[in-house]
Amino acid sequence: MRGVPPVDVIGLSTSPSTEPFWQATAEHRLVVPRCTTCGTFRLPPSPFCFHCRSQEVEWIEHDGAGEIYSFTVIRHAVIPQVAEALPFVAAVVELPGTGGCRLVGNVVDCDPAEVRIGLPVTLDWYDVREGESVPVLRLV
Amino acid sequence: MQEPLTREQYFGARMISDPLCLYDFCLECDGAVAVVTTSAERARDLRHPPVFVGASANGGHGRWGQAITWMGMPDEYFASSGHRPVAKRLYDMAEVGPADVDVALLYDHFTPMVIMQLEDYGFCGIGEGGPFVADGNINWPDGGLPVNTHGGNLSEAYIIGMTHVKEAVEQLRGSAVNQVSGAEVALVTGGPASIPVSSLLLHN
Numbered sequence: 331m332r333g334v335p336p337v338d339v340i341g342l343s344t345s346p347s348t349e350p351f352w353q354a355t356a357e358h359r360l361v362v363p364r365c366t367t368c369g370t371f372r373l374p375p376s377p378f379c380f381h382c383r384s385q386e387v388e389w390i391e392h393d394g395a396g397e398i399y400s401f402t403v404i405r406h407a408v409i410p411q412v413a414e415a416l417p418f419v420a421a422v423v424e425l426p427g428t429g430g431c432r433l434v435g436n437v438v439d440c441d442p443a444e445v446r447i448g449l450p451v452t453l454d455w456y457d458v459r460e461g462e463s464v465p466v467l468r469l470v
Numbered sequence: 471m472q473e474p475l476t477r478e479q480y481f482g483a484r485m486i487s488d489p490l491c492l493y494d495f496c497l498e499c500d501g502a503v504a505v506v507t508t509s510a511e512r513a514r515d516l517r518h519p520p521v522f523v524g525a526s527a528n529g530g531h532g533r534w535g536q537a538i539t540w541m542g543m544p545d546e547y548f549a550s551s552g553h554r555p556v557a558k559r560l561y562d563m564a565e566v567g568p569a570d571v572d573v574a575l576l577y578d579h580f581t582p583m584v585i586m587q588l589e590d591y592g593f594c595g596i597g598e599g600g601p602f603v604a605d606g607n608i609n610w611p612d613g614g615l616p617v618n619t620h621g622g623n624l625s626e627a628y629i630i631g632m633t634h635v636k637e638a639v640e641q642l643r644g645s646a647v648n649q650v651s652g653a654e655v656a657l658v659t660g661g662p663a664s665i666p667v668s669s670l671l672l673h674n
Contacts (some may be wrong), residue, residue: 374540380532402487402490405487406486431542
């Protein structure tokens with residue numbers, strides 16, 4: 331997979347409010363927390379609903395397909411370990427049907443010059459290690 | 471930065487993270503700035519001419535902090551510096567508006583934040599910051615609103631924005647190196663992007 335940093339610079343740490351999200355990603359499923367009190371989706375997973383302050387959520391599965399809302403092409407290695415991955419694309423994709431929730435992911439195996447706002451993308455997975463997978467994006 | 475930066479040098483610099491190139495990022499610097507505050511009454515007896523705090527505000531939009539790490543800010547202010555609610559509070563508190571500001575010291579760790587703050591503080595319309603700058607409005611000495619007359623974080627030193635406070639004080643005392651003629655009101659902003667953001671209106 332081109333356009334992702336090497337596995338040894340990636341480490342996931344979870345909190346009670348983010349753990350279900352990352353447990354699902356390990357199974358290659360994207361889930362978005364939805365407030366069970368008022369129905370508002372939110373990403374990133376967080377302890378309180380920004381709309382009604384409730385803490386109860388249900389985890390709604392999403393296929394991750396959407397359009398690129400914004401992106402940048404990273405051309406400078408902030409840490410030397412990512413130099414070989416340059417240039418890579420970090421994009422924000424808006425998830426349809428979630429009231430504007432967005433997911434950040436690398437657009438993999440692409441020519442960075444082809445990436446544009448509004449292009450459709452689908453979800454794929456970067457398997458970092460056993461039990462840890464990170465969502466990535468692919469141009470359709 | 472010790473030497474003038476030409477338009478050609480700026481656009482010729484290597485890209486770091488599109489569309490930001492080398493000169494769109496400030497430098498890490500060592501330094502210190504101290505600000506002495508006291509009552510207006512005591513300040514009048516001190517050696518230097520006093521500069522008064524007309525208003526100060528701190529905070530941000532409720533959704534902003536929750537949203538920023540995953541770029542989930544609502545559409546209406548996605549392309550903003552996060553300063554809009556603080557700007558309104560600041561102006562209301564000081565009972566002045568953008569037209570009253572003579573010089574603006576805008577926190578400039580990254581170039582786009584200057585353009586977005588010009589919009590968020592009402593110096594031009596939302597989305598019009600680029601043309602506003604290109605038309606020369608923020609130039610010193612001839613622009614209507616000279617910005618970062620000291621060079622700012624980008625070109626003087628990045629002391630986490632404190633040089634902006636120092637520059638505002640010097641402008642209002644009439645002792646700045648690049649003095650704005652007759653400056654009476656200065657805007658100083660801090661920390662755009664992540665909240666809380668903060669700002670000051672100073673006057674002489």
